[in-house]
Amino acid sequence: MSKAKVVHLDSHQEVQALLPWYVTQRLSGEELVRVVMHLADCPRCQADLDIERKLQAAHLQIATSGDVERGFAKLRARITSHHAPRQRPLTLAQRLRSDWRDGAAWMRWAVVAQFATVPLLAIVLALWLLPPSPADSYRGLGASVTAGSAVVMFKPDATEQDIRRALTRSGARLIGGPTVTGAYVLGLPAGRQHAALTELRTQSAVVLAESLDAGSQP
Amino acid sequence: MLGRRSDHGKPHAGTDNAVEQNEARLISQIAAGELNAFEDLYRIYHPRLSRFLDRVTRRASLVEELLNDTMLVVWTRADRYNGSCKVSTWIFAIAYRKALKALQRLDEPVEDLDADLRASSDAGPEQQVSQRELRELLAGALDGLSAAHRAVVDLTYFHGIGYREIAEIVDCPVDTVKTRMLHARRRLRGMLAAQLGDLL
Numbered sequence: 135m136s137k138a139k140v141v142h143l144d145s146h147q148e149v150q151a152l153l154p155w156y157v158t159q160r161l162s163g164e165e166l167v168r169v170v171m172h173l174a175d176c177p178r179c180q181a182d183l184d185i186e187r188k189l190q191a192a193h194l195q196i197a198t199s200g201d202v203e204r205g206f207a208k209l210r211a212r213i214t215s216h217h218a219p220r221q222r223p224l225t226l227a228q229r230l231r232s233d234w235r236d237g238a239a240w241m242r243w244a245v246v247a248q249f250a251t252v253p254l255l256a257i258v259l260a261l262w263l264l265p266p267s268p269a270d271s272y273r274g275l276g277a278s279v280t281a282g283s284a285v286v287m288f289k290p291d292a293t294e295q296d297i298r299r300a301l302t303r304s305g306a307r308l309i310g311g312p313t314v315t316g317a318y319v320l321g322l323p324a325g326r327q328h329a330a331l332t333e334l335r336t337q338s339a340v341v342l343a344e345s346l347d348a349g350s351q352p
Numbered sequence: 353m354l355g356r357r358s359d360h361g362k363p364h365a366g367t368d369n370a371v372e373q374n375e376a377r378l379i380s381q382i383a384a385g386e387l388n389a390f391e392d393l394y395r396i397y398h399p400r401l402s403r404f405l406d407r408v409t410r411r412a413s414l415v416e417e418l419l420n421d422t423m424l425v426v427w428t429r430a431d432r433y434n435g436s437c438k439v440s441t442w443i444f445a446i447a448y449r450k451a452l453k454a455l456q457r458l459d460e461p462v463e464d465l466d467a468d469l470r471a472s473s474d475a476g477p478e479q480q481v482s483q484r485e486l487r488e489l490l491a492g493a494l495d496g497l498s499a500a501h502r503a504v505v506d507l508t509y510f511h512g513i514g515y516r517e518i519a520e521i522v523d524c525p526v527d528t529v530k531t532r533m534l535h536a537r538r539r540l541r542g543m544l545a546a547q548l549g550d551l552l
Contacts, residue, residue: 151530152515154537160514189540192490193509200402200415206394209420213387213427 145172149179157186281324283309284331287317287342296339304333319346375439382430390427397423400511401447407506408451408499418454422447437520444511444521448503455499493543501536504529 149172155161156169173179284306288297301308305326311318322330327345334343375396381389401422405415425446433442494502503522507513515533519526 151534154508154533155515158508158512160512185541186537188486189490189537190509192486193494193505195487196407196491196494196510198403198406198415199412200398200419202395202398205398205416205420206391208416209394209423210387210391212420212424 146176146179149173149176150182153179153183153186154190157183157190282322282327282345282347284320284322284327284334284343284345285317286320286334286340288339289341290316292339296337300334300337300340303337304330306330306334317342372438372440376435379426379430379433379439382427383433390423393426394423397443401443403510404444404503404506405447405451407494407510408448408503409454410495410502411454414454418447418450421450425450438517440513441517441520444507444513445523448521451503452499460499489544490540493540496543497536497539501532501539504532505536505540508533 145168149169152161152165152169156166161169173183286300286306288300300306301320304320305323306320309319309321320334322345327347331343331345334340375393378389378393382393398419401419402415405418405422406412409415409418422443426443433439494505497505500522504518507518507521508515513521515529516526519529522529
């Protein structure tokens with residue numbers, strides 16, 4: 135008996151606490167069911183519900199004023215004068231894409247031209263940095279006399295075997311290198327300079343092979 | 353959800369998701385620096401925040417400044433909104449903190465722990481009142497509550513927010529929200545009992 139009374143009291147207090155959100159239709163599920171079932175049997179909660187509805191209705195009609203145009207004009211002035219939005223940082227790829235998309239046409243052409251110039255600059259730099267040694271100053275025993283020289287760049291992943299094969303097939307000899315750009319200077323066999331260059335260029339491990347002799351045929 | 357009410361004061365549950373999605377989209381655009389999206393959100397929240405800040409602070413002169421301070425946080429920190437709560441919960445929570453700080457600067461108690469214990473001696477002589485007078489009396493009675501109680505009452509009655517979401521906004525346990533609301537209602541009814549006569 136007393137237990138039933140306690141249960142009823144707990145339910146009543148719980149429903150009393152939930153009445154405002156029952157009025158504003160913010161209850162759902164089991165909670166809503168409990169409130170509805172209790173209201174059906176509790177005259178006091180029914181009376182309180184009526185008062186709740188009147189209070190809420192009156193509350194909704196309490197007016198407040200505010201000038202949205204004036205308010206936003208003031209805030210926009212603050213934003214433009216002091217505050218930039220905090221944007222999510224872009225990744226490097228996003229930045230590059232954005233710069234490429236948003237940049238002027240002449241800038242895009244300039245970038246293309248820049249990348250096209252890089253290999254040429256590499257050659258010039260390789261020649262510039264090479265020590266002024268005689269073309270045959272680095273020669274193995276029994277090597278034949280060389281009649282010309284060439285600059286060669288191998289692929290970064292070229293193996294020693296690849297390089298050895300290129301030198302053997304072309305008849306060239308290693309004279310100097312590598313430079314800071316990874317270039318080597320080769321001595322070309324007398325009378326076969328052009329054939330040696332052609333052979334070097336056919337090697338898959340060779341990226342670049344150019345004669346260093348003035349007036350030589352490409 | 354917030355402020356989306358029919359003429360009868362009932363929330364349109366069916367539009368909740370669309371409203372939330374739209375506001376989340378605006379926040380995403382604001383995070384990307386789109387001022388137009390920010391203006392849209394500002395116009396959506398201006399009436400709600402004006403009302404809420406006015407009710408909590410009871411100082412009309414503070415409302416515009418606090419509202420703009422709140423929305424400035426939205427503008428500068430939109431990228432930090434992670435979708436773990438509704439946009440409305442996030443914005444109201446910012447506004448609530450701004451309001452409490454403003455009241456603390458004015459040395460006004462934020463939470464009146466004894467409010468529920470005081471007798472309702474401020475009730476005037478009994479008289480019949482109209483609906484307009486009821487609104488005015490209610491507004492006056494609300495002013496007699498603490499800021500913490502006013503916030504819960506306004507978020508519940510006017511903005512139609514559930515108690516769990518209110519707990520997130522005011523950063524307190526759910527039971528505290530229910531207790532504050534219970535105390536506020538008792539006190540309101542106590543203060544209004546004499547004036548309201550047959551209306552209550």
